[in-house]
Amino acid sequence: MARHVDVAELVDRAREGQPRAVARLISLVEDEAPQLRAVAAALAPLTGRARVLGITGPPGAGKSTSTSALVSAYRERGARVGVLAVDPSSPFSGGALLGDRIRMSDHATDPGVFIRSMATRGHLGGMAAATPQALRVLDAAGFDVVIIETVGVGQSEVDVVRLADTTLVLLAPGMGDGIQAAKAGILEVADVFVVNKADRDGAEATVNDLKYMISLGRKEIRGPSWRQPIVRTIATKAEGIPELLDAIDAHASWMTDHGELEGRRTHRAATEVEAIAVAGLRARLGSVHGGDALDQLAKRVVAGELDPYAAADQLIDQLG
Amino acid sequence: MARHVDVAELVDRAREGQPRAVARLISLVEDEAPQLRAVAAALAPLTGRARVLGITGPPGAGKSTSTSALVSAYRERGARVGVLAVDPSSPFSGGALLGDRIRMSDHATDPGVFIRSMATRGHLGGMAAATPQALRVLDAAGFDVVIIETVGVGQSEVDVVRLADTTLVLLAPGMGDGIQAAKAGILEVADVFVVNKADRDGAEATVNDLKYMISLGRKEIRGPSWRQPIVRTIATKAEGIPELLDAIDAHASWMTDHGELEGRRTHRAATEVEAIAVAGLRARLGSVHGGDALDQLAKRVVAGELDPYAAADQLIDQLG
Known part of the structure; x- marks a missing residue:
């Protein structure tokens, strides 16, 4: 498989919007191919434009449907949208391939949408390392919005969500004591709360629980100025999606006004650089x-x- | 809180069977207290005697009940038993404290049993680092058997289970497509399969599914000589527990005969040393x-x- 790869040409074609070139670049960074460093160097000057959204929440909250609705909404605005579906197949659960195909079907014929499942290849560390590089590929290829969707269970997934400029935490009513159990963890990562399936029984109770949690958690966890909004949606009908986009825009403005975007991205880059350096040192130790x-x-x-x-x-x- | 700690005295008291000394030592290694290195040095020459069992499996399989039944069975043999309950509180789930108290109640008055919940302190890496040290404390304190119980979801928990000499993977009938979904992951970590709640409908189907998976997986995943047994139990009635102990003993004999115990423990120590070195280098990078x-x-x-x-x-x- 060690065939010649013209990295510069591949990057050019990705920027022209050729999905196969984008997919090829992601595979190169995902597989830690020999060309990884050449790809990283070629991408660097082209990055920093994409707005990165994270979507997480417990299974059953409607993450895939909400992602699909967001993709449609951003497409209506004329934005090109990339999706990285980080769906860790733990040793005790299955993979993500079927979900990938289902998600694809809605946007399969749209050249302005690129969807990729990040497989874990047996170890979550691999996914956590590959996702920021895949994000760089989509950013450099000119996607205006990149959505990282991940199942909200476990630390490694939270690390993935921390790549985002704005993180949406999705909940749905009728998930038992899910919110009570979630406690402070979701407050830490959420910039915007979404109560999906808002037409179901218990939606208002979920909203009220969230409000109470936010009121308890605000002081320690957030700076004083960003008030995490709660948006009600019915993703299957695209209801509440315009309001969700408004909330995302409001968060983006707040970040820009407060120097927070630069801060987050610097923190993200520092984490990434450190992880690469640690992996290199680990290899040396071995x-x-x-x-x-x-x-x-x-x-x-x-x-x-x-x-x-x-x-x-x-x-x-x-x-x- | 920086009060004087006489490590040697603490270790002596732990070896005399004083639970508070054991608990104190575990806290010192868990908190990475300044005394951590002194504790580690004091423990080293006393370690290597305990038999280490891992118990994992999906939620609802009956891990806690099975652990409790195993503790009782080993106590009848006269062994001192330590339990490390590694119950990661993910950002989206709750903690382990209630479960701890429930488990404690059966063995609370027995000085030959020590049970400890390993909390995650917000980051799974912390738990993964602390558990091997806590294991060393129990080993050095003279516990004959140490059981590490963990929820079977995610890579970090699998890493924890790999600390064991013998790993039990627990399943229960009626857990839907759990086994199909589990695929090769559980074959990799299991030395002994346990089908708990064996009086329920579907128990034989679960056993047959397992047999089929084992037959498929054997070549790549295991050496030719250890045949993973499947033991049926009803842990709430202690049924099948003697057979489970026999299977564990058989695996122990097989490991000794094949030099596998030494190999596993060396691999475990190498992983531990590497993790500590990497953490040290990470701190230096920072x-x-x-x-x-x-x-x-x-x-x-x-x-x-x-x-x-x-x-x-x-x-x-x-x-x-």
């Missing part, structure tokens, strides 16, 4: 003395001759 | 130029002047 150093130290730990912290010190010393 | 280097590089990435890979290279170079 190859000290041809990979033998770690094994020898581990054997001494098992024998009780060394504690793991002392062993780690010795390993780092041998990095040289 | 403090290059008083923490300013990463921030400056991140700003250049946001400005499109530098790609994240080139930035990571520069950061590592500045480690010196």
Whole structure:
């Protein structure tokens, strides 16, 4: 498979709107292909334009339907929209391929929409590393809006959502004590709350629970000036979607006015750079003395001759 | 709270069976207290005796009840038993405190049993780092068997289960397409399968599904010699628990005979040492130029002047 790839040409074609070029670039960064660094270098000067939205929430809240409705709404505004569906197939659950095809069908014939499922390839770390690079591809390819959709369970998914400029947390009524259980976690990541399926019984109770949580959580968790709005939607009928876009726009304006967008993006880049550096150092640790150093130290730990912290010190010393 | 801690005395008291000393030591390693390294050094020569069992499976399979039944069975054998209940409170779910109290009640008055919930403190990485250290505390304190119980969802929990010498994967009938969905993931981590609630409708279908999966998965996933057994239990009535103990013993014998125990423990120690070293290097990266280097590089990435890979290279170079 080591065939020649003209990265510059691929980037040009992606910017012209050729979906196959976009897909190819994402595959290159996802697979950590030999061309990864060349691709990253070519993309860098082209990035920073896309508005990045994160959508998360518990299973059943209607994330895919809401994403689809948002795509349609942004398309009506003339924006090109990319979607990264981060659907971690945990060792105990299934994959995302069927959902991908269902989502595709609504927008399959629209050249202004690009949808990609980020598979986990057996390890969430892989997905968490690949998603920011895929985001860079879509940004550089000229997509105006990129939506990152993820199932809201677990730390790694939250890390993915933190890539977003604006994060929507979706809830639906009738999900039992979901909100009570969710506690402060969702307050931390939410910029905008969405109560979807707002025509169902219990929708107002969900809104009121959220209001109460927000009132409790505001002081510690958020700065004083951004008040997390709660938007009611019925995504299947596109009801409330214009209001949701307004809320997203309001958050974008607030961020720009308060220097928060720059701050978030810098924080995001710092996290990304650090993760890449750590992965590089981890690889170096694993190859000290041809990979033998770690094994020898581990054997001494098992024998009780060394504690793991002392062993780690010795390993780092041998990095040289 | 920076009061004097006599680590040697604490370790002595833990080995005498004082639960408060055990709890204190676990807190010290969990909190990464200043004494962490002194504790680790004191524990090292005392470790390596405990048999470590992992129990995982989807919510509702009966993990807590099964753990409790195993504790009782090992107590009848005269073994001291420690339990680490790793119950990650994801940002979208609740904590483990209630479950802890329920579990405690059966064995609360038994000095030969120590049960601890490992909280996540907001980040799964913290739990994944603290659990091996807590395991070392229980091992050094002379517990003959340590059971690590974890909800079977997500990579980090699987990492925790990999600490075990023998891993039990629990399933229950009537969990829909749980098994089909679980696919190869559970084959990878399971040494023994347990079909709990074996008196329910569908138990035999679950057993047959498992047999089929095992027959499909064996070649790639396991060496030829260990045949993963399937044990039927009704944990609430302690039925099948003696057979489960037999299966665990059989796996232990097989591991000893094949040098697998040593191999697993070395691999476990290597993972632990590497994680500690990586965390140390990560801390160093964050403090290059008083923490300013990463921030400056991140700003250049946001400005499109530098790609994240080139930035990571520069950061590592500045480690010196």
